[in-house]
Amino acid sequence: MPAYEIEIVLNRQLADCLSIPVFITDTKGNLIFYNEPAEEIFGKRFEDTGEMQVEQWSTMFKPVDENGIAIPPEELPLVQTLQHATPHHKTFCIESMQGKNQKISVTSYPIIGRTGTMSGAVAIFWKSNDE
Amino acid sequence: MKIKLWGVRGSITTTGPETAYYGGNTSCVDVWEDGCLLVLDGGSGIQKLVVNNELTTKRIDVLLTHLHLDHIQGLGFFKPLFDPSMEVHIWGPASSTRTLHSRLSRYLSPPLFPVLIRDLPCKLTLHEIENSRFNIGPFTIQSNYVIHPGPTVGFRVSGGQSTFTYIPDHEPALGKNGIIKNNRWLSGYDLAAGADLLLHDAQYTEQEYINKKGWGHSSMEDAGLFASMAGVKRVLFAHHDPSRTDIQLDNIFTSFQEKASYPFNFQLAREGMEIILDNL
Numbered sequence: 001m002p003a004y005e006i007e008i009v010l011n012r013q014l015a016d017c018l019s020i021p022v023f024i025t026d027t028k029g030n031l032i033f034y035n036e037p038a039e040e041i042f043g044k045r046f047e048d049t050g051e052m053q054v055e056q057w058s059t060m061f062k063p064v065d066e067n068g069i070a071i072p073p074e075e076l077p078l079v080q081t082l083q084h085a086t087p088h089h090k091t092f093c094i095e096s097m098q099g100k101n102q103k104i105s106v107t108s109y110p111i112i113g114r115t116g117t118m119s120g121a122v123a124i125f126w127k128s129n130d131e
Numbered sequence: 132m133k134i135k136l137w138g139v140r141g142s143i144t145t146t147g148p149e150t151a152y153y154g155g156n157t158s159c160v161d162v163w164e165d166g167c168l169l170v171l172d173g174g175s176g177i178q179k180l181v182v183n184n185e186l187t188t189k190r191i192d193v194l195l196t197h198l199h200l201d202h203i204q205g206l207g208f209f210k211p212l213f214d215p216s217m218e219v220h221i222w223g224p225a226s227s228t229r230t231l232h233s234r235l236s237r238y239l240s241p242p243l244f245p246v247l248i249r250d251l252p253c254k255l256t257l258h259e260i261e262n263s264r265f266n267i268g269p270f271t272i273q274s275n276y277v278i279h280p281g282p283t284v285g286f287r288v289s290g291g292q293s294t295f296t297y298i299p300d301h302e303p304a305l306g307k308n309g310i311i312k313n314n315r316w317l318s319g320y321d322l323a324a325g326a327d328l329l330l331h332d333a334q335y336t337e338q339e340y341i342n343k344k345g346w347g348h349s350s351m352e353d354a355g356l357f358a359s360m361a362g363v364k365r366v367l368f369a370h371h372d373p374s375r376t377d378i379q380l381d382n383i384f385t386s387f388q389e390k391a392s393y394p395f396n397f398q399l400a401r402e403g404m405e406i407i408l409d410n411l
Binding site: 001002005006014032076113115 | 224225226227261262275278282305306307308311313314316318319320321396407
């Protein structure tokens with residue numbers, strides 16, 4: 001397997017230093033890294049799961065709007081970033097590991113290095129105190 | 132493949148009797164195969180590089196890892212650039228904002244240098260490279276961006292039966308916990324995997340690196356770990372800190388050797404060193 005592009009590696013190294021939850025995917029949406037704060041939301045440890053296929057991890061969150069209506073995947077920021085190679089932001093609710101709905105904001109951006117090619121994407125979860 | 136080191140000092144030239152053994156010229160290496168010459172980096176060492184009769188063509192290719200001054204400062208004194216009969220190709224990393232010509236011109240123009248690039252008498256061609264694979268004569272070359280401030284590549288040069296990897300400026304350990312011990316997450320891994328010879332940045336001691344994170348260079352320990360993960364056969368530690376005398380370098384390296392254990396030969400790169408890879 002070839003090594004990841006350095007912009008992916010550097011995003012992981014940065015995420016590893018941050019106190020906010022960060023998820024990093026490849027261009028297909030496969031989860032290739034999440035940091036320790038993200039482990040709390042995810043309920044799993046990267047050390048245990050390693051990389052995860054998009055089919056595995058995308059179903060673990062149940063995003064809903066403020067009325068409890070399910071949000072279709074194509075409206076989620078990370079999905080839009082992967083489809084359009086553009087940054088996106090949205091506030092919505094997800095069901096926490098404790099079964100409670102938790103309001104979060106998600107900011108996602110494409111990882112586009114000097115070659116101009118997108119090599120992956122990052123999603124940052126901003127936890128809201130409003131529940 | 133025949134390799135000669137013309138400059139292995141980092142950052143700035145340090146000529147003098149106290150650095151005479153390892154040398155004070157900045158980065159430059161030549162690589163020969165079947166009468167074809169590649170020059171890796173144009174540091175001050177390039178001025179000593181003599182183009183001799185082994186050259187069967189009137190073409191020289193200069194491959195720049197990046198455009199920091201210690202890697203280009205010798206270009207203005209490289210004789211083939213001033214020879215109208217010579218065909219010179221300069222290959223350098225692409226930037227997302229400015230052309231290679233524009234960036235090289237910052238140095239090769241007044242007031243820093245009296246001659247403009249466009250006035251160089253040789254037949255000059257500039258090539259922008261990124262994560263690229265290309266052929267020059269008998270060589271196949273892979274360039275990949277590596278971790279170092281500004282657009283910087285390393286080179287994997289294959290020719291004959293041998294592979295030489297050249298990454299003189301590299302900080303694969305940049306991050307909270309240093310090098311991630313997984314080859315997929317290792318900057319430069321694809322360039323170095325299984326190489327017969329690796330020349331790699333090893334500017335600092337482990338202790339010094341603590342206060343130099345983000346400067347773009349490696350400790351000897353990280354260079355050794357990088358080489359181990361890449362499974363190379365032999366390593367030359369280079370980009371010696373300009374503050375080091377020969378005696379200091381020897382002392383530091385001796386201390387490092389006492390605690391290091393690798394399944395490959397490793398030594399300090401020295402100006403003037405010649406290596407024939409097919410004989411390894």
